[in-house]
Each structure stands twice: as C-alpha cells, then as structure tokens.
Amino acid sequence: MTQTPEELRDIIKGTIDGLTSFVESECIPVEQQYRDILKNEARLFGDDGRLVPEILEARDEIRRKSAKAGYWTMFAPESIGGDELPAPVSVHLLEALYRKYGAGHLMIGFSNAFLTTPVISSFVDGPSHMYAQVNETVLTEIVPFLMAGEKTTCFGATEPDAGSDLWNMKCKARKVGDEWVINGTKQWITNSPYADYAVIFAVTNDEKYAKRNMFDSGVTCFIVDTKQPGVDTDTIFPVMGHVSSDCGNVVFEDAKVKEEYILGNLDQGLLSAMAGISEGRLAIASSMVGLAEWALDMSLQYAKERHTFGRPLADRQAIQWMLADSAIEIFNAKYATLRTAELVQEYPSTGRVPIKEISIAKAYAVEMCQAVCDRAIQIHGGMGLSNELGLEEAFRIARTLRIPDGTSEMQRRTIAGQLLRGDTVF
Ligand SMILES: Cc1cc2nc3c(=O)[nH]c(=O)nc-3n(C[C@H](O)[C@H](O)[C@H](O)COP(=O)(O)OP(=O)(O)OC[C@H]3O[C@@H](n4cnc5c(N)ncnc54)[C@H](O)[C@@H]3O)c2cc1C
Incomplete structure (x- = not known):
C-alpha cells in the first residue's frame, strides 16, 4: 500500500x-x-x-x-x-x-x-520480510509464535570458514527419504543462546553452489528447532569489552528437518539471506544515525557546561570544529539512509533494488557513528571514558557494527561492483 x-x-x-x-x-x-x-x-x-x-x-x-x-x-x-x-x-x-x-x-x-x-x-530474531512467502506448515506452526513474541529465531549464515565469503560454506543438508539431514557449524550467530528456531543456510546442491549464482545458489534456508536432537547452541562468545554476549555457535550433527521447514525455495536460500541482511543493513544505518545524534546532544550540553581556563569548552574553536564535523557527518548519513529507504519503498514500482545505496548507508552511518562517539568522548575528557555516561558503550557498539551484516570492506566491494556494472546514478 x-x-x-x-x-x-x-x-x-x-x-x-x-x-x-x-x-x-x-x-x-x-x-x-x-x-x-x-x-x-x-x-x-x-x-x-x-x-x-x-x-x-x-x-x-x-x-x-x-x-x-x-x-x-x-x-x-x-x-x-x-x-x-x-x-x-x-x-x-x-x-x-x-x-x-x-x-x-x-x-x-x-x-x-x-x-x-x-x-x-528484526530479521535476526523474529518476523521479517524473509517470511513474505512461507508454506502452510511454517505459517501455521511457527509464524504465530514469532508474531506473538513468544518464540524467537536466530539467523545462521556465517561459519568458521565462511564469513564475508559465503561461497565457502561447509554446512550441508542431504536428502534422506522425506527428510533433510544437516551437518555443520554456524558461528557468530546473534541470539543463538536463546532462539527457539535457527533460520540457517546449508548447501543442498554442490553443482549449483560451485557456479556461484546468487539467484540459484544451491543453498537452502531451513527453519530448525534448536531444542531438537542434533542441534547444539552451548557455545557463547564474549564480545568486545563484555564478559559474554548473545552471539554463539549453532552446531548441527545429523539434525533432521522435514521438507516443509524450508523457508523460501529449495536451492535459492541466498536470496532469502540477502533479503534479511539488506533489511538489517538499513536498520543498522538508522540506529547509528540516532546514536550519533544522542552523542552529539550530550557533547553540546557538556561543552556549554564545562569550563576550563575560565570559559566554557563551547567557546573554543577546537571543540566547535569537532561539533561541526559531527553535524556534517550526521546530516550526510541521515539523508543517505532516508533516501535509501525511499528507494526501497519505491521498489515495487521501479523494480530496482538499491544495492549500492544500502551498502553506502550501512558503511557510512556506522563509520560516522564511531567517529562522532570518538569526538564525544574527547569533548567529555575523562568523563567520556566513564561507564556512567554510556559514551564508551556507544563507541563500542559502532565499532562492533563495522563487522556484522557485511564488513565495511564488503560494503565497499559491493558499491564498487555496482559502479563497475554501470550503476552510477546518485
Ligand atoms: C557481534 C556479531 C554478530 C554477528 N551476528 C551474526 C548473525 O546473527 N548471523 C550470521 O550469520 N553472522 C553473524 N555475524 C558474523 C558476521 O557477519 C561476520 O563476522 C562478517 O561477515 C565477517 O566475516 P568474518 O568474521 O569471517 O571475517 P572475514 O570474512 O574473515 O574477514 C576478515 C577481514 O578481512 C576483510 N576481507 C575479507 N575478504 C576481503 C576481500 N575480498 N577484500 C578486502 N577485504 C576483505 C574483512 O572485511 C575483514 O576486515 C556476527 C558477527 C559479529 C561480530
């Protein structure tokens, strides 16, 4: 509509x-x-x-x-x-x-x-556009619980040897009778310790997979009950400055899944993955804009209140330039993200997926937020490093987000790829 x-x-x-x-x-x-x-x-x-x-x-x-x-x-x-x-x-x-x-x-x-x-x-833990086309079994057995927030999912694409390079997956599903049997390890999976279902990607057709065609990748997306035999979610990783996190491994050892628990189409799982990941990239960009604005608001207030050498910090050009640099970058990131969202909204009439723009928004907004939080910490002096204000946490969030949902380098790879294919409209 x-x-x-x-x-x-x-x-x-x-x-x-x-x-x-x-x-x-x-x-x-x-x-x-x-x-x-x-x-x-x-x-x-x-x-x-x-x-x-x-x-x-x-x-x-x-x-x-x-x-x-x-x-x-x-x-x-x-x-x-x-x-x-x-x-x-x-x-x-x-x-x-x-x-x-x-x-x-x-x-x-x-x-x-x-x-x-x-x-x-989000696409990671609950209902998202990945569920736009689901079969009757998933729709009646799983979706109602996800919609009610009673059960959650995790999204498992990454593996020990397949992060940026999803063409190096070892996780495989083989058809035995009317069931699929999954073996492999998914790594760095957000919400894996708590998820009721793992939405995971496994190679189902080696020949197709070797051809590296996103549209018919030979990879299939399965929804697997994490409490069923053959699934282990015990390993959890501590993440950047925390003693634990919600990221861990999902290990499959002869885990059996019925055909009905395929999400999307057989052998076309990477399309579902990209639908989810693209949604995630835009959400990350939007959150980073808000978080940077929050850090700038704090900086402005502190610069007016804090006096050194008899005058407020806000009177000093060195501080003003940091505030201005942050404003320039926030403005750019905000409108890049908004414009990208408009292009996503226009997709049904244009038929154009804004691939390059989604990557630009994600890469730029995350890097922008990290720079803005870094300046905010600097403006706050010692207080900026205190755990009380949350600025150091904001900095770490932004720093962390340069990796998931495609690293900054992978976003640049996508942008350059699009440019070289002739997508040079801005
Ligand atoms: C907190 C967190 C949460 C995550 N949540 C999930 C999740 O829910 N589900 C999921 O599936 N995954 C998740 N991931 C995994 C994440 O998507 C991967 O970590 C990411 O894609 C990078 O893969 P990698 O760690 O294997 O790094 P690698 O792919 O090994 O890359 C290492 C470095 O090399 C660079 N690099 C790689 N290839 C190239 C190249 N061709 N050219 C230039 N530079 C290159 C990368 O940018 C990076 O800087 C999460 C990761 C983290 C840290």
Whole structure:
C-alpha cells in the first residue's frame, strides 16, 4: 500500500509517539527494577554465559507486550499478519529511539553485547520480510509464535570458514527419504543462546553452489528447532569489552528437518539471506544515525557546561570544529539512509533494488557513528571514558557494527561492483 506524504508523516509521528510511551511505561521501569544486575556483568550473566533467568524473563516479557501492542511486528509483511510499515518509517523510528535513549539499554535497544532489541523484531530474531512467502506448515506452526513474541529465531549464515565469503560454506543438508539431514557449524550467530528456531543456510546442491549464482545458489534456508536432537547452541562468545554476549555457535550433527521447514525455495536460500541482511543493513544505518545524534546532544550540553581556563569548552574553536564535523557527518548519513529507504519503498514500482545505496548507508552511518562517539568522548575528557555516561558503550557498539551484516570492506566491494556494472546514478 502506498501512502501520501501526509499519511506517511502521520504514521511516523504516531509510531514514534506510541513506541516512546511504550518504552517509558514498559521498559524504563524494568531497567530501574533490575538496575543493580544490569550494571554488573558478574551478576548479569550466569556461569554458562547466558543471561540470568530474571533478566531473560524480563526481556521476554517486554517482547510479548510489544507484540501485543503491535510494535514487535510493525515491519513484518502483511501476509503473515504484520503492519508492513514502509522503510522510511523504520528509519525515523530507529533514529528517534536511539537519539532519545542512547546506548546500553538492554531492555530497549541493542547494547554492544546484545545486537537485537526486544521491542522491534528484526530479521535476526523474529518476523521479517524473509517470511513474505512461507508454506502452510511454517505459517501455521511457527509464524504465530514469532508474531506473538513468544518464540524467537536466530539467523545462521556465517561459519568458521565462511564469513564475508559465503561461497565457502561447509554446512550441508542431504536428502534422506522425506527428510533433510544437516551437518555443520554456524558461528557468530546473534541470539543463538536463546532462539527457539535457527533460520540457517546449508548447501543442498554442490553443482549449483560451485557456479556461484546468487539467484540459484544451491543453498537452502531451513527453519530448525534448536531444542531438537542434533542441534547444539552451548557455545557463547564474549564480545568486545563484555564478559559474554548473545552471539554463539549453532552446531548441527545429523539434525533432521522435514521438507516443509524450508523457508523460501529449495536451492535459492541466498536470496532469502540477502533479503534479511539488506533489511538489517538499513536498520543498522538508522540506529547509528540516532546514536550519533544522542552523542552529539550530550557533547553540546557538556561543552556549554564545562569550563576550563575560565570559559566554557563551547567557546573554543577546537571543540566547535569537532561539533561541526559531527553535524556534517550526521546530516550526510541521515539523508543517505532516508533516501535509501525511499528507494526501497519505491521498489515495487521501479523494480530496482538499491544495492549500492544500502551498502553506502550501512558503511557510512556506522563509520560516522564511531567517529562522532570518538569526538564525544574527547569533548567529555575523562568523563567520556566513564561507564556512567554510556559514551564508551556507544563507541563500542559502532565499532562492533563495522563487522556484522557485511564488513565495511564488503560494503565497499559491493558499491564498487555496482559502479563497475554501470550503476552510477546518485
Ligand atoms: C557481534 C556479531 C554478530 C554477528 N551476528 C551474526 C548473525 O546473527 N548471523 C550470521 O550469520 N553472522 C553473524 N555475524 C558474523 C558476521 O557477519 C561476520 O563476522 C562478517 O561477515 C565477517 O566475516 P568474518 O568474521 O569471517 O571475517 P572475514 O570474512 O574473515 O574477514 C576478515 C577481514 O578481512 C576483510 N576481507 C575479507 N575478504 C576481503 C576481500 N575480498 N577484500 C578486502 N577485504 C576483505 C574483512 O572485511 C575483514 O576486515 C556476527 C558477527 C559479529 C561480530
């Protein structure tokens, strides 16, 4: 459904107002209730690296409430019961969320250790455009639980020898009778310790896979119950400055999956993967714009309040230039991201997937946010490094996000590839 600009503006405002009030009434009080645990990782994680039960239950409860209130699934396809709000709404919403709350809110948005949010579903942990075409079994047996926020997924593409290079996968599925038998290891999988289902990619046709054709890759996407025999999610990795994280391994040893649990089409799994990853890249870019704005807001306030040598920091040209550089970069990233979202929204009429633009937005916004947070820390002096303000966490989030959903180098590879193929329109 296409909206008029006025309708879109109203949807954006209504969604931001609604979500903010949801966060204020459902997330902030929970963060206050568990403040002592959330601020102390020795108490936040158990010996097995998983969140302690009360925090896990609190996050699960927020997700279920968000689903009931309609926020969890607002970007999911209408065909599975979502609102399918257009991409520009997502950009404005994530920007507003991160500008208001900043970093380190485990009950609201992602922290460095938790790269998903319990309030809005992403392709990683819940309903997304990857479910636009699902068969009856998945639609009736799995999707309702994902839509209700009662169960979550993880997205398993990366392997020990296949990160940037997804043409080096070792994970294979072989048809035995009417079942597929999966063997292999998926690595660095966000939400793997908690996911009820792993949405994973395995080679099903070696011949096709050797030809490296994205559209008919010989890779198939399966939805696998993580509690079933032959699936192990015990390994969890500590991530950048944290004692644990929500990233781990999903290991398959003769895990059996029925044909009906294929997502999308047989041998065309990389198309599903790219649909999810593209959505994720735009969401990351939007969040980075909001997080950078939050860091700049903090910098402006501090520069006005903090005096050195008898004058506020804000009077010094060295500080002003840092503020201005951040503003220039935020403006550029914001409008690159918004324009990309418009191109995504226009896809049904143009038939053009903005491949280059999605990569530009992701690479630029993440690198921009890291630079803005770095300047914000510098402007705050010693305070910038204190754990209290959240600036160091914001810096680490931005730094972390230069790797997942395609590294900065892979985005540049994609951009250059498109340019060389003749896609030079800006
Ligand atoms: C916090 C976090 C969460 C993640 N979540 C998920 C998830 O939920 N699901 C999932 O499937 N994966 C996930 N990943 C994996 C992530 O997508 C990969 O780490 C990423 O794609 C890079 O792969 P790699 O780590 O194997 O690095 P490599 O591919 O080995 O790359 C190493 C370095 O070399 C560079 N490089 C590689 N090839 C080239 C080239 N041709 N030209 C120039 N430079 C090159 C890379 O940019 C990088 O800097 C996550 C990773 C992290 C850190």
